[in-house]
Amino acid sequence: MDKIFGTNHSAQDSGEHWLTVSDLMAGLMMVFLFIAIVFMMITQKENDKIKDVAVAYQENQVAIYQALEDEFKNDLDKWGATIDKETLAFNFQSPDVLFANNETRLSDAYKEILNDFFPRYIRVLAPYRDSLDEIRIEGHTSSLGIRGSSDAEAYFYNMQLSQGRTRSVLEYGYSLMPDDAEWIKANIAAVGFSSSRLILIDGVEDEAMSRRVSFRAITNADIQIKRILEAQ
Numbered sequence: 001m002d003k004i005f006g007t008n009h010s011a012q013d014s015g016e017h018w019l020t021v022s023d024l025m026a027g028l029m030m031v032f033l034f035i036a037i038v039f040m041m042i043t044q045k046e047n048d049k050i051k052d053v054a055v056a057y058q059e060n061q062v063a064i065y066q067a068l069e070d071e072f073k074n075d076l077d078k079w080g081a082t083i084d085k086e087t088l089a090f091n092f093q094s095p096d097v098l099f100a101n102n103e104t105r106l107s108d109a110y111k112e113i114l115n116d117f118f119p120r121y122i123r124v125l126a127p128y129r130d131s132l133d134e135i136r137i138e139g140h141t142s143s144l145g146i147r148g149s150s151d152a153e154a155y156f157y158n159m160q161l162s163q164g165r166t167r168s169v170l171e172y173g174y175s176l177m178p179d180d181a182e183w184i185k186a187n188i189a190a191v192g193f194s195s196s197r198l199i200l201i202d203g204v205e206d207e208a209m210s211r212r213v214s215f216r217a218i219t220n221a222d223i224q225i226k227r228i229l230e231a232q
Contacts, residue, residue: 057221060131064088064217071124072117079113088217089138090121095211104164106172118173122180125217133220135188137173139166140214142207143195155194163192169213 065085072090076082080094092098098110106114125132139162145154170190174181199209 057219060128060219060221061088064125064128064219067124067128068121071120075116079117088219090215091212092214093209093212095208098211098213099165102161104161104168106168111172114169114172115176118176121215122177122184128217129183129187131219131221132187133218136214136216136218137166137169137188137190138214138216139163139169139190139192140197140210140212141195142210143198143205144207155196159192159194161192162194163190165213166190166192 065083065088068083068088068090072081072083079092080097082091082093083089084091092110092113097107097113099105099107125135141158141162143151143154143158145157149157167190170184170188173188174184177184195210197210199206199212201209
C-alpha cells in the first residue's frame with residue numbers, strides 16, 4: 001500500500017521536506033519585525049511633520065513679534081501699550097484713554113490712536129495671513145462691578161461691558177479700511193472676557209492694568225498639527 005500511494009517513510013521521518021517549529025517561529029518573527037520597522041518609519045515620518053510644524057510655528061511667532069516691535073516700538077509708550085512676545089497680544093493698557101467709566105463708546109483719544117494703529121497693524125500682519133487662524137480683539141475688565149452687586153452680577157455686567165467695547169473697536173477699525181472689509185469680517189473677531197483674565201501683582205489684582213483691550217494674532221499651527229494627526 002505504501003508503494004501504491006508513494007509514501008516515503010524515510011523522507012517523512014527525516015523531516016527534510018517539513019518546516020520545524022523553530023523555523024516557522026523564526027519566519028514569523030521576521031515578518032513581525034518587518035511590520036514593526038515599517039510602522040516605526042511611518043510614525044517617525046509623521047512625528048517629523050509635527051516637529052516641522054512646531055519649528056515653523058516658533059519661527060513664525062518670532063517673526064510676527066519682531067515685525068510688530070519694529071513697526072510700533074516708537075509708539076508704545078505714548079499709547080500706554082505693550083506687546084507680549086509669548087502670546088502676540090498687543091495690549092492697550094491705559095483704560096482712562098480708551099473708554100469712559102462703564103462706557104462702551106470709544107473716547108476721542110482712542111479713536112485718534114486707532115486711526116494710526118489699526119491700518120498699520122493690518123499691514124504689518126499681511127505677509128503672515130496664510131499662517132494666521134484669526135486676529136482677536138479681546139476686552140478685559142477688572143473684577144469690580146456696580147456698587148452693591150454680587151460677584152456673579154459683577155462678572156456678567158463686565159462681560160457685557162467688555163463685549164460692547166471690543167465690538168466698538170472692531171466696528172471703528174472696520175470703518176477705517178473699507179477696501180479690506182471682507183477680509184476683516186472673515187478674520188477678525190471681537191471677544192469680551194469680562195474679569196476672567198485679571199492682571200495680578202504679587203497675587204493682588206491690579207484693577208487699572210486689568211482694564212485693557214488687546215489685539216491678538218493667533219496662528220494656525222494647532223490646526224495644521226490636527227490635520228496631520230487625522231490623516232494618520
